[in-house]
Amino acid sequence: MAKQYQFKLVLLGESAVGKSSLVLRFVKDQFDDYRESTIGAAFLTQTVALDDGSTVKFEIWDTAGQERYKSLAPMYYRNANCAVVVYDITQPASLEKARTWIRELQRQADPSIVIALCGNKLDLAARRQVTQEEAQKYAEEEGLMWGETSAKSGEGVASIFTSLAKKLPQTAPPPQTRGGGAVRGAPGARAAVDLNSNTNGGQDGCNC
Amino acid sequence: MDEEYDVIVLGTGLTECILSGLLSVEGKKVLHMDRNDYYGGDSASLNLTQLYRKFRPDQTSPSELGRDRDYAIDLVPKFIIASGELTKILVHTDVTRYLEFKQIAGSFVYRDGKISKVPSTEMEAVRSPLMGVNMDNDSMKSVYEKFGLEPGTQDFIGHAMALYLDDDYINKPARPTYDRIILYTSSMARYGKSPYIYPLYGLGELPQSFARLSAIYGGTYMLDKTIDEIITDADGKFIGVRSGEEIVKAKQVIGDPSYFGAGQAKEGGKMRVVEEDKVIRAICILKHPIPGTEDADSVQIIIPQNQVHRRNDIYIAMVSSTHNVCAKDVYIAIVSTIVETSTPELEIKPGLDLLGPIYDKFVSVTPLYTPTSTGTLDNIFVTKSYDATSHFETVVEDVQDVWTRVVGKDLVLKKREVEVEQ
Numbered sequence: 001m002a003k004q005y006q007f008k009l010v011l012l013g014e015s016a017v018g019k020s021s022l023v024l025r026f027v028k029d030q031f032d033d034y035r036e037s038t039i040g041a042a043f044l045t046q047t048v049a050l051d052d053g054s055t056v057k058f059e060i061w062d063t064a065g066q067e068r069y070k071s072l073a074p075m076y077y078r079n080a081n082c083a084v085v086v087y088d089i090t091q092p093a094s095l096e097k098a099r100t101w102i103r104e105l106q107r108q109a110d111p112s113i114v115i116a117l118c119g120n121k122l123d124l125a126a127r128r129q130v131t132q133e134e135a136q137k138y139a140e141e142e143g144l145m146w147g148e149t150s151a152k153s154g155e156g157v158a159s160i161f162t163s164l165a166k167k168l169p170q171t172a173p174p175p176q177t178r179g180g181g182a183v184r185g186a187p188g189a190r191a192a193v194d195l196n197s198n199t200n201g202g203q204d205g206c207n208c
Numbered sequence: 209m210d211e212e213y214d215v216i217v218l219g220t221g222l223t224e225c226i227l228s229g230l231l232s233v234e235g236k237k238v239l240h241m242d243r244n245d246y247y248g249g250d251s252a253s254l255n256l257t258q259l260y261r262k263f264r265p266d267q268t269s270p271s272e273l274g275r276d277r278d279y280a281i282d283l284v285p286k287f288i289i290a291s292g293e294l295t296k297i298l299v300h301t302d303v304t305r306y307l308e309f310k311q312i313a314g315s316f317v318y319r320d321g322k323i324s325k326v327p328s329t330e331m332e333a334v335r336s337p338l339m340g341v342n343m344d345n346d347s348m349k350s351v352y353e354k355f356g357l358e359p360g361t362q363d364f365i366g367h368a369m370a371l372y373l374d375d376d377y378i379n380k381p382a383r384p385t386y387d388r389i390i391l392y393t394s395s396m397a398r399y400g401k402s403p404y405i406y407p408l409y410g411l412g413e414l415p416q417s418f419a420r421l422s423a424i425y426g427g428t429y430m431l432d433k434t435i436d437e438i439i440t441d442a443d444g445k446f447i448g449v450r451s452g453e454e455i456v457k458a459k460q461v462i463g464d465p466s467y468f469g470a471g472q473a474k475e476g477g478k479m480r481v482v483e484e485d486k487v488i489r490a491i492c493i494l495k496h497p498i499p500g501t502e503d504a505d506s507v508q509i510i511i512p513q514n515q516v517h518r519r520n521d522i523y524i525a526m527v528s529s530t531h532n533v534c535a536k537d538v539y540i541a542i543v544s545t546i547v548e549t550s551t552p553e554l555e556i557k558p559g560l561d562l563l564g565p566i567y568d569k570f571v572s573v574t575p576l577y578t579p580t581s582t583g584t585l586d587n588i589f590v591t592k593s594y595d596a597t598s599h600f601e602t603v604v605e606d607v608q609d610v611w612t613r614v615v616g617k618d619l620v621l622k623k624r625e626v627e628v629e630q
Contacts, residue, residue: 043305064423064424065423065429066423069428069433071431073247074416075306075413075416076420078409108277192308192310193311193399193405195298195309195405
């Protein structure tokens, strides 16, 4: 049977670099010029099919604006398998901010986390302030994946998530799931408790 | 910060975060601030660095205890009672997506000098005679007399099952005691080993999950923000809060007692909170499970007051690496009770004595504050401190109570419909 993986992906980056737009493009293939922050979605999911027939399902966590005033909860990084750290190629300060987030991830997140650095707003390349060489050199030094995207045109978006999907099964430990999707009946350990099971009645299984 | 909000919430304890989450879902524009650079206020779980910063600012944590990030030490010893109101809120708001729970492995009671498991058969035996009682008229005292229950069994019913902290319930009608016993037994029946469940990575995950709920519904979060002043108009009505030179306005403010003068000298304004009791809590780091608990990875032990000649029960709550709150082979036990004398640490000795050798101990004596007014006149709504009970039912009561005063109608939990977009 083809393998199915599930990974938690967290988005990081300065406000207004296009984190939510990037996910919206990846998950729904949509773009909205005036999109404000994501309201009401705990997380989005998207599945990537790989050449060998296996599938990788991303559970994508948006910051919900909590990054704005240094108020991202530790829970956000908890059990994250991968992170996409976004900067805006027209704003050099946003790359500096991305470096800060990467240091934060190296400090707080699981050491096995796979990090992709992503230069967004490639459609505004005429106003580019961050060179590819600079970003790529930094990514290489820190062992990060790197790519440039335009959430607006869609360029590069699928490729950065697909690269992550290819790399993760090789590097990440077996995925840990949370909440209703908890691994049940694992030998030896006492299984997690599913709060939804008794009250909801119906089948719950995967929450997605 | 020059925007105007519907509600400013001060402090990111569980009570405030549940309110903030529910208010945001309801469509209110919420600004949530905390003076600390971490979530959770008095209901936070701290890593070793944060724990030492709080209790022993002049020391660093010993490297022998392992990695800092493996620790999430609760400040308040509470468990979630499986069939209780907090569980309902967790499920209805869907924050269970962010959390994973495990059972607490055992529930013990101290009787005649030793601890023993709270047996489920005994619970059934207790429940059936209560069936034939006029719940609303008969007192528990008359129930005990009617069935000739000896003091030890009374302690067991009132303290180990109904989870009363003292014996005041005995002269009151049987109904509330019966309801509490039903809550205990149905919670016990739900997962089997104990009536309690516990979130992986510590209780501090609970406020964080509700804060995220608030944020995804538009709530704005600011940690590490000093609150210098609560600004009111000439009639004492709330206008806004000041942080340094910045002033932010809102229609209403909700906050924990520490933002409304708790523990500070009066500065001429209104007395907004009063101290009721004091609780002593001793966070104990152990290198072994508690003796006599069959090496359980997590337990609650109740020492009923009569057993140690006190007015209030002593509680022990212990969790361990199974719950991802500490390094492997470390156990975190909190011994607590309501303070009755001027030497509170002596009062918890019967509890400390049950733990075996204690590697390290962090003791705090915390006043419990309660607001002096309902807040409906001045739009200032103060929550209560976390009490000495073993679970979160009184926290939810406070949430419901504050909600009713802030919103003007009772809290009705609706299942959220659109949650995960695909």
